[in-house]
Amino acid sequence: MVGLAILYDHMRWEEKALYEACKKRNIDFSLVNAENLSLDITSSEKPKELKDVVLQRCVSYFRGLHLSAVIESYDIKVINSFRTMEICGNKVLNSLIFKKHNIPTPRTYIAFTTEAALAALEKLGYPAILKPVIGSWGRLVSLLKDRTSAIVALEHREMMFPLYQVYYLQEMIKRPPRDLRVFVIGDEVPVAIYRINENDWRTNTARGGRVERCPIDEEIRELALRAAEAVGGGVFGVDMMESENGYVVHEINATVEFRNTVPATGVDIPGMIIDYAIREGKR
Numbered sequence: 394m395v396g397l398a399i400l401y402d403h404m405r406w407e408e409k410a411l412y413e414a415c416k417k418r419n420i421d422f423s424l425v426n427a428e429n430l431s432l433d434i435t436s437s438e439k440p441k442e443l444k445d446v447v448l449q450r451c452v453s454y455f456r457g458l459h460l461s462a463v464i465e466s467y468d469i470k471v472i473n474s475f476r477t478m479e480i481c482g483n484k485v486l487n488s489l490i491f492k493k494h495n496i497p498t499p500r501t502y503i504a505f506t507t508e509a510a511l512a513a514l515e516k517l518g519y520p521a522i523l524k525p526v527i528g529s530w531g532r533l534v535s536l537l538k539d540r541t542s543a544i545v546a547l548e549h550r551e552m553m554f555p556l557y558q559v560y561y562l563q564e565m566i567k568r569p570p571r572d573l574r575v576f577v578i579g580d581e582v583p584v585a586i587y588r589i590n591e592n593d594w595r596t597n598t599a600r601g602g603r604v605e606r607c608p609i610d611e612e613i614r615e616l617a618l619r620a621a622e623a624v625g626g627g628v629f630g631v632d633m634m635e636s637e638n639g640y641v642v643h644e645i646n647a648t649v650e651f652r653n654t655v656p657a658t659g660v661d662i663p664g665m666i667i668d669y670a671i672r673e674g675k676r
Contacts, residue, residue: 394420394421395420395421395445395446395671395674395675396421396422396423396444396445396446396674397415397420397421397422397423397444397445397446397447397448397667397670397671397674398422398423398424398425398442398443398444398446398447398448399411399412399415399422399423399424399425399447399448399450400425400427400443400447400448400449400450400451400457400460400464401424401425401426401427401450401451401452402426402427402428402451402452402453402456402457403452405452405650405652406652407450407650407651407652407663408424408450410651410652410655410662410663411448411450411663411666411667412424413663414661414663414664414666414667415667417664418664418667418668418671420667420671421444422444423442423444425442425443425447427451427453427456427457427460430460432460432463432464434463434466437466437467437468438467439467439468439469440467443464443467443469444469445469445470445674446469446470446471446472446670446671446673446674447464447469447470447471447472448472448666448667448670449461449464449471449472449473449478449648450648451648452648454478454482454527454529454648457478457648458475458478458479458482461473461474461475461478462475470673470674472627472628472669472670472673473625473627473628473629473647473648474625474627476625477624477625477626477627477647478647478648480624480625480645481624481629481645481646481647482527482647483526483527484524484525484526484527484561484644485503485526485559485561487624487644487645488501488561490623490624491620491623491642493623494619494620494622494623496616496619496620496623496642497616497636497638497639497640497641497642498641498642498643499563499564499566499634499636499641499643500517500563500564501561501562501563501564502514502516502517502560502562502563503559503560503561503562504560504562505558505559505560506558507544507547507548507551509560510523510543510547510560510562511540511543511544511547513560513562514537514540514543514562517562517563517564518564519537519538519539519540519543520536520537520538520539520565521537521543521562521563521564521565522534522535522536522537522562522563522564522565523535523537523543523546523547523550523560523561523562523563524561524562524563525556525557525561526556526559526561527556529646533557536565537562547560563643566634566636566641566643567636567637568634568635568636569635570589570590570591571587571588571589571590571635572587572588572632572633572634572635572643573585573586573587573588573607573613573632573633573634573635573640574586574588574630574631574632574633574646574649574654575607575609575613575614575616575617575630575631575632575633576629576630576631576649576651576654576660576662577617577618577620577621577628577629577630577631578628578662578665578666578669579626579627579628579669579672579673580618581665582609582613582614582617582618583660583662583665584606584609584654584658584660584662585606585607585608585609585613585617586604586605586606586607586653586654586657586658587604587605587606587607588603588604589603589604589605590603604653604654604657605657606657606658612639612640613633613640616631616633616640616642617629617631617633620642620645621645624645624647627647628647628649628666628669629645629646629647629649630645630646630649630650630651631645631646632644632645632646651663
């Protein structure tokens with residue numbers, strides 16, 4: 394029997410649902426709190442609590458990323474892999490992978506000084522979006538309506554940690570007041586949702602966006618699978634927008650949340666993730 398460890402640092406709705414899915418399947422599994430771990434990274438001996446497959450569910454990107462690298466060094470399969478986590482957690486790497494694999498994505502510039510960022514914005518045009526290279530839930534994402542608002546936002550960034558002085562600047566897509574989150578589990582696309590927010594240009598559910606089920610047509614399915622394959626395959630939330638020229642992918646989430654999707658759609662996402670992890674462990 395394949396043993397599965399669910400690695401977490403905060404016990405959210407998602408991790409509780411994954412726990413219940415494991416119990417229903419009567420499989421060999423354990424919950425491992427990353428905050429209690431200390432691992433010998435100079436040893437090749439596999440820590441027993443990590444079992445055959447590890448489902449990495451840490452909220453902290455840096456904690457999950459480093460743990461994935463360490464756990465893989467013991468020749469244990471991690472879902473999602475270190476390389477996949479690294480790409481998905483960094484918007485610059487995400488954009489470069491999209492370019493390499495011809496995934497349609499918003500036009501994006503990177504700059505490292507205020508002056509260079511303002512020059513890039515002149516090429517992009519206003520309004521534009523300033524995003525942190527690493528971050529989630531819409532935090533520190535700024536809408537730059539004109540040069541004045543851009544100067545203010547960039548001046549604020551100059552006072553922050555150096556990571557926030559990597560300026561990731563993106564065109565603002567003309568779209569309905571919604572985006573799409575498309576779930577990919579292995580080679581399946583079981584469900585998609587619209588995240589809708591008429592009161593905020595950011596559609597994140599963490600910022601009050603509501604959820605509705607989105608029909609999955611062949612274009613959505615094919616684009617989601619291509620994007621997932623480009624970053625290494627696994628379990629993802631592929632975020633898309635409806636542009637005037639068709640769907641564009643702007644981000645891939647490698648530790649995807651689904652607490653709002655399951656009640657809204659009735660799709661057993663946690664059960665499908667556990668089944669996928671067990672199948673992967675048998676390979």
